[in-house]
Structure formats: structure tokens, C-alpha cells
Amino acid sequence: MAKPKAPRQTLDSYTVKRINKTIKAGDCVLMRPPEPSKPSYVAKIEKIEADSRGANVKVHIRWYYRPEESIGGRRQFHGSKELFLSDHYDVQSADTIEGKCTVHSFKSYTKLDAVGNEDYFCRFDYSSTTGAFNPDRVAVYCKCEMPYNPDDLMVQCESCTDWFHPACIEMTAEEAKKLDHFFCESCSSEDQKLQSSQSTSKFAETKVDTKRRRR
Numbered sequence: 450m451a452k453p454k455a456p457r458q459t460l461d462s463y464t465v466k467r468i469n470k471t472i473k474a475g476d477c478v479l480m481r482p483p484e485p486s487k488p489s490y491v492a493k494i495e496k497i498e499a500d501s502r503g504a505n506v507k508v509h510i511r512w513y514y515r516p517e518e519s520i521g522g523r524r525q526f527h528g529s530k531e532l533f534l535s536d537h538y539d540v541q542s543a544d545t546i547e548g549k550c551t552v553h554s555f556k557s558y559t560k561l562d563a564v565g566n567e568d569y570f571c572r573f574d575y576s577s578t579t580g581a582f583n584p585d586r587v588a589v590y591c592k593c594e595m596p597y598n599p600d601d602l603m604v605q606c607e608s609c610t611d612w613f614h615p616a617c618i619e620m621t622a623e624e625a626k627k628l629d630h631f632f633c634e635s636c637s638s639e640d641q642k643l644q645s646s647q648s649t650s651k652f653a654e655t656k657v658d659t660k661r662r663r664r
């Protein structure tokens with residue numbers, strides 16, 4: 450016969466004394482990996498629970514996977530701070546929490562002025578059993594037709610608005626950063642035809658954006 454379980458209570462928040470940080474449901478946290486050589490695990494807290502005395506605090510979590518932990522492994526377009534929100538739920542002791550972190554949406558991550566150690570981003574949900582991603586399609590850019598890796602510098606064509614890797618258009622990163630205007634190969638040939646009939650440019654503002662680079 451199993452012993453009746455001691456009644457548990459749900460906590461609104463809990464202060465992890467070792468790091469002096471207060472956690473609550475919805476927070477993203479770094480958790481101690483079983484091997485110290487590995488990077489911290491990242492999880493989203495769903496619920497915090499304690500026994501009737503407020504001790505033995507456990508967190509119900511949903512794991513974030515790093516690209517290398519996914520079935521398909523890390524791909525070229527995966528950012529160094531990219532995480533996948535998995536369908537893998539778990540219960541862990543609150544003592545394994547090493548710190549708090551922020552998992553940004555892809556859009557807000559690309560708008561950060563500086564990426565700190567605790568900044569991550571997530572653009573895919575991930576099934577840990579099938580290895581499937583949601584969404585299963587993502588916009589591709591450049592001649593190489595790759596999804597955008599926010600760690601990479603890209604330049605935007607002022608005409609078609611597609612983004613290009615400097616290397617794919619035979620340019621160095623330094624050259625790309627100095628560009629005031631950029632027209633891709635296919636647009637520059639079309640542009641010459643257009644120029645005779647259209648004198649005013651449709652794209653007056655500078656569209657060359659040296660996308661944010663990770664420090």
C-alpha cells in the first residue's frame with residue numbers, strides 16, 4: 450500500500466536563497482545540468498509547489514531544448530542563443546535553479562541593442578518525441594535560401610527587400626557595413642531598364658541595415 454501523499458500547496462512565488470532571486474510561474478530559469486561541464490538547462494516554470502510547511506519546494510517546468518539537443522541537431526541557421534520550447538514537462542527541485550533568464554520572441558531578440566548572457570530567443574515549438582517543429586516552415590532569405598540566423602550580418606536590397614549574406618554576394622562584412630545603398634544582382638539589372646522610364650526612386654530611405662550582431 451502506498452502511503453497517502455502529504456498535502457502539497459501551490460506557491461505564487463518563491464525566493465531561491467542561494468541566488469537571492471524570486472521566481473514565479475511563467476518565469477524562465479537556468480537549471481543546473483547533471484554534468485557540470487554542460488551549459489545550464491533552460492526551463493519555463495509552470496507551477497511552484499511546496500509541502501504544507503512550505504518546504505521541499507518543487508517546480509513544474511517545461512524544458513527548452515538547445516539546437517544540439519534536438520533530434521535534427523544544430524543547423525547553420527540556428528542562432529547561438531536559440532532555444533526550442535519543447536513538449537517535455539518535468540518536476541524538479543527548486544534548489545537546482547541557478548539563475549533567471551529571458552527568452553525573447555525572435556522579433557524582439559533581433560531588436561535588442563545588446564545581447565546579454567541571460568538573453569535567449571525562441572521561434573519554434575519542438576516535439577521531443579517526433580523531432581517536429583512548429584511552425585514547420587520559416588521564411589528564407591538570400592541566394593542561399595537560408596532562414597535568418599540573427600547572429601549573421603545581412604544587407605537588404607533596396608528594391609526587392611530580400612536580405613543577403615555578404616559572403617553570398619562576394620563582399621566582406623566590412624564592405625557590407627560601409628554600404629549606403631545596395632541592390633542585389635537581379636534588381637540591378639532590372640533597375641537599369643526601369644531607370645529610363647522612372648526618374649524618382651520608390652525607395653528614398655536607406656534600407657541598408659547592418660543587422661544587430663551578437664557581442
Ligand SMILES: [Zn+2]
Pocket residue numbers: 590591592593594595613614617
Ligand atoms: Zn546567403
Ligand SMILES: [Zn+2]
Pocket residue numbers: 606607608609610611632633634635636637
Ligand atoms: Zn533585389
